[in-house]
Amino acid sequence: MGWLLSLVQFLIPRKANRWVYADGTLNSAIHFYRFCRAYDDREHIYVCRSKDLDRFRAAGVNAVAKGSLKALWFILTAKVFIIAKSSLEDLDKRLSHGALIINLFHGIPIKSIGLATYDNRSDKPEWKLQRYRKKLTQQYARYDFCCATSPFTQLLFQSAFGRPLEELPITGEPRNDFLIENRSNRQWLENKYGERVRRSKWVFAYMPTWRDYGEWQHGIDLEHLNRWLLEHDSVLILRAHPNDASFDIGERHLEAIIRSANDGGWSDAYEELAGTDALISDFSGLVFEYLLTDHPVVLYAPDYHKYLANRPLMASFDDMRPCELLTDYAALIQSLTDVVSGQYNFDRYHTVKHRLHTVRDASASQRVYDHIISRLNS
Structure with a gap:
């Protein structure tokens, strides 16, 4: 045939x-x-x-x-x-x-x-x-x-x-048009996740990239993170790869942590980025697209050395990272605190954004x- x-x-x-x-x-x-x-x-x-x-x-x-x-x-x-x-x-x-x-x-x-x-x-x-x-x-x-x-x-x-x-x-990139136009529009998130997003002052997205070596030690205390989010009138949308079993929430009631409804079928990550106030990620290309929103990016990779030993990069990560790379949970919480208190450091952010995006409309x-x-x- x-x-x-x-x-x-x-x-x-x-x-x-x-x-x-x-x-x-x-x-x-x-x-x-x-x-x-x-x-x-x-x-x-x-x-x-x-x-x-x-x-x-x-x-x-x-x-x-x-x-x-x-x-x-x-x-x-x-x-x-x-x-x-x-x-x-x-x-x-x-x-x-x-x-x-x-x-x-x-x-x-x-x-x-x-x-x-x-x-x-x-x-x-x-x-x-x-x-x-x-x-x-x-x-x-x-x-x-x-x-x-x-x-x-x-x-x-x-x-x-x-x-x-x-x-x-x-x-x-054509898909970035959507992200730019909806950088502060929570409609997509509210339609998908409802009241928890609608009533929160801060919406964080956590989107770690896939590890070829499978399950990894992220070091996040999910119960503590949930309490921190509630104390700061925030929610976090956790969108890991469908096959990544590292974030096993199980039956725990974590009111402020929303596990993405990505079920392994087609799902648009951009509809879960649009309207968020900050992105937590690592080596995902979404980090670089998200710079077009002018919203904070937090880089968190406790397995930094293992990842680089497993997956070569196209360019020096130090040349492309828009902020400090964090490798422990305490530093992650401090960075999130800086975001909600208006103390986030944009020094590298705009330099990297202009290097990666000369068209920003x-x-x-x-x-x-x-x-x-x-x-x-x-």
Whole structure:
């Protein structure tokens, strides 16, 4: 069936007014999809996993299930593919001949990705690494990358994807438009979590990144943290990876700690960031996007050395961190106290924000859209 469709695609003309989108479990393409669908009268189709189909359709998204006959037809006939990963796994690469592929990626990379993952490796022979690099370079050459946010991140993406700087336009990330426009809007949180968010003066989000080594020792006294939050008229939304068992709340009644309703299906982290007053995280790319809100960031990583030994970074973390990195729970509580008392130190924050984001408006979607139209007309 696959080889037959691969041949058939050469006989079917692609429609410039039909665009297909796919995110997998991410949340980059969906924001651009919403912008485009409201902006023009083209046909915009979102390809998702079968388990998420009802969720998307209930939200008004023109969605079809990955692998369905409808999805295959739209992929065969769409001129524009919009993805958020380094591969075309959600939009069949065998059916992509003649398509303009726009890659929004999914955030500013701090952890090694793409070609950079094959640098300084001794676990495989050099000939095999060279083969991997060649294969990836050919794959990335198919894409128009619209994800750079500054000259600094252009260089990071160049290292990851091997494309010249002129092919990495500084557009900003479309999903950041939503974050900027809703930086102080709790509507999304209130709709999801109700009264506990509505009545609180401070809303913190804690979103640690996934550890490849699985469960880790976060060192947080959840009962003590819950008391601190109640004393400071605050709540905390805890959004860990669905497979991270490090935060086992169990049957404990922690009134001020809200475990994210992320159940392993598609869930937009940005809807849980918008309207928060501060973000606690570590090596997640969300840290760098959150700088656009001008709200405090707290970096907490008690396993800092273990993490860096396990996962190489694209750049020096010291050059990219917007604040001091904390490694013990007492320091974390002191930093949260500084936030609510107005004593948070923004000295590094704005320097890093300007290095990572030379476009800081809510117009990234428009710039990416204009880029696509220009490419279609060229």
